[in-house]
Structures are given as C-alpha cells and as structure tokens.
Amino acid sequence: MPAPDVKEAPLPHWIVPFAASLSEPCVQALSRLDAADALPHWSELWGLLEETGRLHADEYALSMPHERVLADLLGWAETGDALADGALPWAAWWAHHDGVTLTPDQYWGQLTPCHWLMGRDHMTLLDPDSMGITAADSRAAFEAVRDLFESDGWTLLWGAPTRWYASHASLAGLPTASLDRVIGRNPDVWMTDHPQARVLRRLQSEVQMVLYQHAVNDRREAAGLPTINSFWLSGCGLPGRTATLPAGVTVVDHLRASLLADDMPAWLAAWQEVDASVLAPACARLKAGQPVKLTLCGERSAVTLTAAAPRGALGRWWQRWRGVTAARPASWLAEL
Structure with missing residues (x-):
C-alpha cells in the first residue's frame, strides 16, 4: 500500500511593519531596546538567523517597505504590469476583503475619510483608526459627499467605516502616497504633482466645505471626537490581482498605531509584545530544528532573516559570535 501524501506545514513568515522610524522620538527611544531585559529573545534569535533579502528605497518613497514586501508575496509584480512606486492596487485588495465587488475594467482607489488638523504652520492628517469613526458616521459623511463625486463622473462605493472605494478615468496611472506615509504628517507634502492630482485637490476642498458644520460633525464635536473633514486617496489600480497571502x-x-502616534512608551511596550508573541515562538521553532522567516520593516528598508544552518564547529562558533555582536537591536533597527 503506498504511503499517504503528507503535506508539509507552511513555513512561518512573520512580517513586522513599523519596526523603527526616522522620527526624533523613535531615534531617542531605540536605545531603550538595548536594555538587557527589554527584548529577552532578541539576542538568542539573532544568533540563529542571517539576512537573506533586503528591499531598500528611501523615506520619501510613496509606498511603504512592508507594502512592497506584501505585494511581492502576492505575486503582483508577476502579473505583467510594472508596479511603480505609489502604484500598488491596495484598493482592490481591501475591497475584496470588505466584500465589495468592483467593476474589473475600471481603475479604483481607496478613499479614507479622515481629519486634517489645521495647525499654525501646516496641516496634519490624524490616524483614521484613532478617530472612532462608526459605520453610521461614515455612511452619513459618505452620503453627504457622494453627489460631489458622482456629478463629476466618479463611481463611489462604501466598504467600511474607514474605507470607501472610488473609480474614475483620472485614476489610471495616478501614483499616490500610502496612507501610512501620511498619517501624522502634512498631507499637502504627500500630494503628488501628477497632472491628474489636480482633480483630487479640488474635490478635497469641496468635501471640506460640504462637511463643515454637517450634522454628523456637530454630533462628533459634541462627543469630543475629531470631525470628518477630508479624505485621502491611495492604492489605485485595476481589480483582479491575487488577494490572498501565501x-x-x-x-x-502590534507596532503600527503607537509609532504613527509617536507614542514611544506604547511602542516600546508593543516591541516587548512582539518579542513574546513572535520572537519567542521563532526561537522555539529553531531550537526544534524547524525553519522560520522574519521580515522587519521600517521607513526605508525591509530586511528578511531566515534560519542559518551551522556547518560544523566553525559554523556553530560563527553563530554564537553573531548572536553576541548582533544582540543589541538599536543600531540594527536604526538602519531600517
């Protein structure tokens, strides 16, 4: 009797976005991770891993490093179109997961309802996930601005409280900055100078006027919540690409919300959670002779680390030496 086919378990691959940033608060906080008890599994794991891949751009790229890693894993670069910076079709990906059907031969983008905080010198885009936008508030704002878009030839669909979907001919080939690039920063700086972006600037101004003193924002202000006063467009592209990760x-x-908010005590605590929930089981797998894969992502780079198989006594000595010299995370993470 032939032996039954046994499927091997998939190789665990942890992808950790926001492992570091270039912000001054983060640069100052990184050294705290060097404390002996900060990340107890770091040095143990680092002696068993080696760098096997690196994606690098700079902090001004429209797409985040972790987004480029995920796009590669989804096989988007193999579908025939060159995926330029700022041209990863996340709108179609999220629409699939929101159960929203998009017309396949049209370009779609994700509209994120948000709050542009007006400061003395510039604006700042608040993290929409921190605004407490309910489905009711989102739908009310959506219906309030819908005619602005549809009267201009757009198609607008509601997907989730912080995800609306828009289609228009002007989205074809339009590069946009990832929302994660813009949160906590001046959205004007991240609006590209592409000719088709002029349409967006006009719509953003018109949306601000429509939502100013709208009933939904009166209720939000009374509740002490930020108003919904604008939107951010990102993730433009055609539907139909792979929507499931391997x-x-x-x-x-774990690290996203606190880093975007420059809340360093919360970010350091989140790193300890990553150490316990990701690095600890990774150590256990490697000790058991099972491989793992880990990708750490910052503002500029994404670095992939995999198990390094020691070769004889010299190989084991080299692993131990690497563990000692790479045990301090601050300098290593600062390169991301």
Whole structure:
C-alpha cells in the first residue's frame, strides 16, 4: 500500500511593519531596546538567523517597505504590469476583503475619510483608526459627499467605516502616497504633482466645505471626537490581482498605531509584545530544528532573516559570535 501524501506545514513568515522610524522620538527611544531585559529573545534569535533579502528605497518613497514586501508575496509584480512606486492596487485588495465587488475594467482607489488638523504652520492628517469613526458616521459623511463625486463622473462605493472605494478615468496611472506615509504628517507634502492630482485637490476642498458644520460633525464635536473633514486617496489600480497571502504569512501589526502616534512608551511596550508573541515562538521553532522567516520593516528598508544552518564547529562558533555582536537591536533597527 503506498504511503499517504503528507503535506508539509507552511513555513512561518512573520512580517513586522513599523519596526523603527526616522522620527526624533523613535531615534531617542531605540536605545531603550538595548536594555538587557527589554527584548529577552532578541539576542538568542539573532544568533540563529542571517539576512537573506533586503528591499531598500528611501523615506520619501510613496509606498511603504512592508507594502512592497506584501505585494511581492502576492505575486503582483508577476502579473505583467510594472508596479511603480505609489502604484500598488491596495484598493482592490481591501475591497475584496470588505466584500465589495468592483467593476474589473475600471481603475479604483481607496478613499479614507479622515481629519486634517489645521495647525499654525501646516496641516496634519490624524490616524483614521484613532478617530472612532462608526459605520453610521461614515455612511452619513459618505452620503453627504457622494453627489460631489458622482456629478463629476466618479463611481463611489462604501466598504467600511474607514474605507470607501472610488473609480474614475483620472485614476489610471495616478501614483499616490500610502496612507501610512501620511498619517501624522502634512498631507499637502504627500500630494503628488501628477497632472491628474489636480482633480483630487479640488474635490478635497469641496468635501471640506460640504462637511463643515454637517450634522454628523456637530454630533462628533459634541462627543469630543475629531470631525470628518477630508479624505485621502491611495492604492489605485485595476481589480483582479491575487488577494490572498501565501499560507504561513502573518502580518504583525502590534507596532503600527503607537509609532504613527509617536507614542514611544506604547511602542516600546508593543516591541516587548512582539518579542513574546513572535520572537519567542521563532526561537522555539529553531531550537526544534524547524525553519522560520522574519521580515522587519521600517521607513526605508525591509530586511528578511531566515534560519542559518551551522556547518560544523566553525559554523556553530560563527553563530554564537553573531548572536553576541548582533544582540543589541538599536543600531540594527536604526538602519531600517
């Protein structure tokens, strides 16, 4: 009798966005991770891993490093179109997961309702996930601005409280900055000078006027919540690309909210959670002779680390030496 086919378990691959940033608060906080008890599994794991891949751009790229890693895993670069910076079709990806059907031969973008905070010298885009936008508030704002878009030839669909979907001919080939690039920063700086972006600037101004003193924002102000006064467009592209990550891939989002908010005590605590929930089981797998894969992503780079198989006594000595010299995370993470 032939032996039954046994499927191997997928290789675990943890992807950790926001492992570091170039912001001054983060630069100052990084050294705290060097404390002996800060990340107890770091040095143990680092002696068993080696760098096997690196994606690098700069902090001004429209697409985040972790987005480029995920796009590669989804096989988007193999579908025939060159995926230029700022041209990753995340709108279609999220629409699929929101259960929204998009017309396949049209370009779609993701509209994120948000708050542009007016400061003395510039604006700042608040993290929409921190605004407490309910489905009711989102739908009310959506219906309030819908005619602005549709009267201009757009198609607008509601997907989730912080995800609306828009289609228009002007989105074809339009590069846009990732929302994660813009949160906590001046959105004007991240609006590209592409000719088709002029349409967006006009719509953003008109949306601000429509939502100013709208009933939904009166209620939000009375509740002490930020108003919904604008939107951000991102993730433009055609539907139809792969929407499911390979088996074994886990995106670890523990660090995102605190880093975008420059809340360093919360970010350091989140790193300890990553150490316990990701690095600890990774150590256990490697000790058991099972491989793992880890990708750490910052503002500029994404670095992939995999198990390094020691070769004899010299190889084991080299692993131990690497563990000692790479045990301090601050300098290593600062390169991301």
